[in-house]
Amino acid sequence: MKQRDGPQLQRCECRSARSCWSTYVAPLRGYPTSFARVRRLMREGASYSSFRHCFSGIHEGGQQLEDIMEYATLGNTGLLVSRLCFGTMTFGDGRGLFKAISTVDQAGADELVKISIEGGINFFDTADNYTEGESERILGRSLKNLNIARKNVVIATKVYSRVGPGRNDIGASRGHIMDGVEASLRRLQTDYIDLYQIHGNDSVTPVGETLRALDTLVQQGKVRYIGCSNWQAWKIAKALGISEYRNLARFDTLQAYYSIAGRDLEREIVPLLEAEKIGLLVWSPLAGGLLSGKFSRTQQKPTDSRRTDYDFPFVDKERTWNILDVMAPIAKAHGCSPARVSLAWLMARPVVTSVIIGAKRLDQLQDNLAAVELTFTEDEVRQLDEVSRLSPEYPGWVLPFQGADRLQLVDRWESFHESRKSH
Numbered sequence: 001m002k003q004r005d006g007p008q009l010q011r012c013e014c015r016s017a018r019s020c021w022s023t024y025v026a027p028l029r030g031y032p033t034s035f036a037r038v039r040r041l042m043r044e045g046a047s048y049s050s051f052r053h054c055f056s057g058i059h060e061g062g063q064q065l066e067d068i069m070e071y072a073t074l075g076n077t078g079l080l081v082s083r084l085c086f087g088t089m090t091f092g093d094g095r096g097l098f099k100a101i102s103t104v105d106q107a108g109a110d111e112l113v114k115i116s117i118e119g120g121i122n123f124f125d126t127a128d129n130y131t132e133g134e135s136e137r138i139l140g141r142s143l144k145n146l147n148i149a150r151k152n153v154v155i156a157t158k159v160y161s162r163v164g165p166g167r168n169d170i171g172a173s174r175g176h177i178m179d180g181v182e183a184s185l186r187r188l189q190t191d192y193i194d195l196y197q198i199h200g201n202d203s204v205t206p207v208g209e210t211l212r213a214l215d216t217l218v219q220q221g222k223v224r225y226i227g228c229s230n231w232q233a234w235k236i237a238k239a240l241g242i243s244e245y246r247n248l249a250r251f252d253t254l255q256a257y258y259s260i261a262g263r264d265l266e267r268e269i270v271p272l273l274e275a276e277k278i279g280l281l282v283w284s285p286l287a288g289g290l291l292s293g294k295f296s297r298t299q300q301k302p303t304d305s306r307r308t309d310y311d312f313p314f315v316d317k318e319r320t321w322n323i324l325d326v327m328a329p330i331a332k333a334h335g336c337s338p339a340r341v342s343l344a345w346l347m348a349r350p351v352v353t354s355v356i357i358g359a360k361r362l363d364q365l366q367d368n369l370a371a372v373e374l375t376f377t378e379d380e381v382r383q384l385d386e387v388s389r390l391s392p393e394y395p396g397w398v399l400p401f402q403g404a405d406r407l408q409l410v411d412r413w414e415s416f417h418e419s420r421k422s423h
Contacts, residue, residue, distance in 0.1 A: 068120060068372065068373065069082050069083065069084070069119060069120025069121065069369075069372055070082070070083040070347075070372055071083065071122075072279070072353050072354065073279070073353075074154070074195065074225060074252055074253060074279050074353060075225075075227075075252035075253050075277060075278050075279030075353065076252065076277035076278070076279075077225060077252050079154065079194070079224075079225065080122075081122065081123040081154050081353065081354050082120055082121045082122050082123045082354065083347050083352075083353075083354055083355065083372060084119075084121055084123075084343075084347075084354065084355055084356075084357055084368065084369065084371070084372065085121065085123040085124065085125050085156070085281065085354040085355065085356045085357070086112070086113070086116040086121050086123070086124050086125070086356075086357060086358075086359075086365075087124075087125045087126075087283070087356040087357060087358035088109070088124060088125065088126040088130065088135045088136075088138070088139050088358070089101055089102060089126075089127075089130050089135060089358050090102055090103065090104045090358050090359065090360045091104050091109050091126075091130070091131065091134065091135040091138040091139060092104070092130065092131025092132075092134040092135055092138065093105070093131065093134065094131075095131060095132060095134075096129065096130070096131050096132045096134075097129060097161075098130060098131065099131075100310045101310075101358075102130065102131040102134070102135065103360065104138075104360055105138075106138055106141060106142070106145075108360075109138045109139070109141075109142050110141075110142045110145050110146060111362065112359060112362070112365055113139070113142040113143065113146060113148075114146055115362060115365055115366070115369075116365065116369075117146070117148065117153075119365075119369040120369075120372075121369075122152060122153055122154055123153075123154045123156070123354055124139060124153060124154070124155055124156065125156045125157070125255075125281070125356050126139050126155075126156070126157045126158075126188075127157055127158035127159075127161065127199055128157060128158065128159055128161065128163055128180055128183060128184050128187075128199075129158075129161035129162065129163055129199070132163070133163065133183070133187055136157060136184055136187035136188050137187045137188075139155070139188065140187060140188040140189040140190065141189070143189075144189060150190060150191075154194045154195065155188060155190065155193055155194050155195070156193070156194060156195035156196075156197060156227075156281075157184050157188065157193055157195075157196065157197070158196070158197040158198070158199035158229060158255075159172070159176065159177055159180035159181065159184070159196065159197075159198065159199060160172050160176075160198050160199035160200045160202060161199050161200065163180070163183075171202045171204060171205055172198050172200075172202035172205045172209075172210040172213075173202070173204075173205045173209060173210075173213075174209055174210075174212065174213040177210070177213040177214065177217070178213060178216075178217075181193065181196065181217055181222055181223065185222065191221075191222075192221060192222055192223065192224060193222065193223050193224070194224050194225060195223075195224070195225045195226070195227055195252070195253060196214065196217065196223040196225075196226055196227070197226070197227040197228060197229050197253070197255055198210060198214075198226075198227075198228045198229065198231075199229050199230070200229065200230050201230060201231055201232065201235065207235065207238055207239050207242055208242050208246070210239075211239060211242055211243055211246075211248045211249070212246075212248060214226045214248075214249055215248040215249040218249040225252045225253070226249050226250075226251055226252060227251050227252055227253030227254060227255060227279075227281070228251050228253075228254055228255070229254065229255035229256065229283075230255070230256060230257075231254065233268040233269045233272045236251065236254065236269070236272060236276075236278070237272060237276075239251055240276055251278060252278065252279060253278060253279040253280070253281050253353065254269070254273060254278055254279070254280055254281070255281040255282075255283055255356075256269065256280065256281075256282065256283065257282075257283055257284050257313050258280070258282045258283075258285070258346065258352070259282075259284065259285050259286065259287045259291060259342065259346065260291065260323055260327075260342050260345050260346070260384060260388045261287045261290060261291060261315050261316075261319065261320040261323055261388065262287060262313065262314075262315055263388060263389075263390050264390070265280075266390060267390065267393060267396060270351050273351055274350075274351055279353035279354075280351050280352050280353055281353060281354050281355075281356060282346055282352055282354070282355045282356060283356050284313055285342060285343055285346050285355045285356070285357070286339055286342055286343075287313065287315050287320065288310070288311070288312050288313055288315070289305050290315055290320055291320075291323075291324070291327075291338055291339060291342040292305070292337070292338065292339045293331075293337045293338045293339055295320075295324070296321070296324055296328075297321040297324065297325065319388075322387055323384075323387050323388050324338060325387075326383050326384065326387040327341050327342070327384065330376070330380050330383070330384070333380075334374060336367075336370065336374065337367055339364075339367060339368065339371075340367055340368070340370055340371045340374055341374070341384075343355055343357070343368060343371035343374075344371045344372075344374035344375075344376065345376075345384055347371065347372070348376070348381070397419075400415070400416075400419050401415070401416045401419075404416070
């Protein structure tokens with residue numbers, strides 16, 4: 001590597017693969033410049049993603065390396081959360097609904113949480129039904145074991161899913177929510193939950209009952225912000241109207257499936273979120289591992305992937321192979337994985353507040369963290385957008401046709417045909 005002024009890169013002397021995956025170490029202490037220098041070194045060939053963990057505590061002009069992480073407000077609030085959120089569905093002993101995923105024990109969780117925080121993540125997501133509540137317990141213990149100050153992390157959890165055999169051990173009723181929050185607080189070993197989310201659509205409970213229960217928790221200080229997950233656009237809109245009319249706490253976030261292979265959210269939900277200033281938290285950004293780099297048109301059922309046996313979420317496979325075909329040379333040009341490209345594409349979407357990543361291993365987490373620094377060229381963005389674009393559906397295709405001459409006289413048919421060419 002060429003000699004440069006400022007900090008020079010050296011070979012890493014760390015011998016522990018579990019505690020350090022780095023290739024280079026940057027002795028940054030004492031330099032007065034900002035982290036723009038680190039980014040410049042990366043562009044010139046240095047591997048930022050690898051030396052992040054060796055020097056997570058080293059300062060440069062008063063800044064820590066974790067400052068490279070980007071942050072956004074949680075919806076229309078003043079709470080800042082990292083653009084990457086660590087999801088703890090992988091924590092547990094392999095039981096319950098998500099037994100194919102939850103295999104990380106306490107020691108492994110401690111290490112993943114530690115590296116996440118060193119990488120700048122301050123946002124952690126869990127749920128009361130992940131490994132029958134064990135995910136919440138493990139996350140709570142990890143924060144205690146690592147002596148992480150409660151005020152320095154944002155904890156999100158969820159209620160709705162079945163947590164027992166009883167008829168009322170599921171749902172978004174006032175009773176289940178009140179029972180659920182107390183159980184989650186105990187397991188997490190905390191006095192409050194930053195973001196409490198309704199985990200699914202309850203077709204039985206009136207929306208007003210759910211919102212009043214959540215508002216009670218906000219007034220009590222047990223919950224600070226509220227959100228929902230996997231809800232329809234019309235129901236979110238209805239909930240916002242009820243909150244405004246009755247002066248109740250309103251949803252600040254939606255947690256939903258969204259990926260470059262699954263852009264259905266853009267039809268109705270994304271416009272609603274943008275109009276109402278609701279933050280989007282993305283689950284399964286790699287489409288259940290389909291975008292991880294293990295799958296391709298010629299390798300559709302790798303033996304080392306859980307998706308081979310756990311085919312979820314639903315994805316149009318042929319469309320995904322086309323996306324991966326386009327993604328491969330882009331990933332190669334940046335010297336990174338398809339997973340990193342997929343995460344960076346999502347973080348570049350204006351509607352996205354935070355992308356939830358769920359790693360089992362340190363190398364997976366390290367690769368995911370590096371997505372924050374990946375920037376595409378305009379041509380790369382165009383290629384990725386075009387190959388993943390949704391096919392037209394009503395009323396989406398008729399709106400530009402009817403509105404083409406709203407501001408000036410134009411040939412609406414010509415405009416219509418031009419818009420169809422892009423599809």
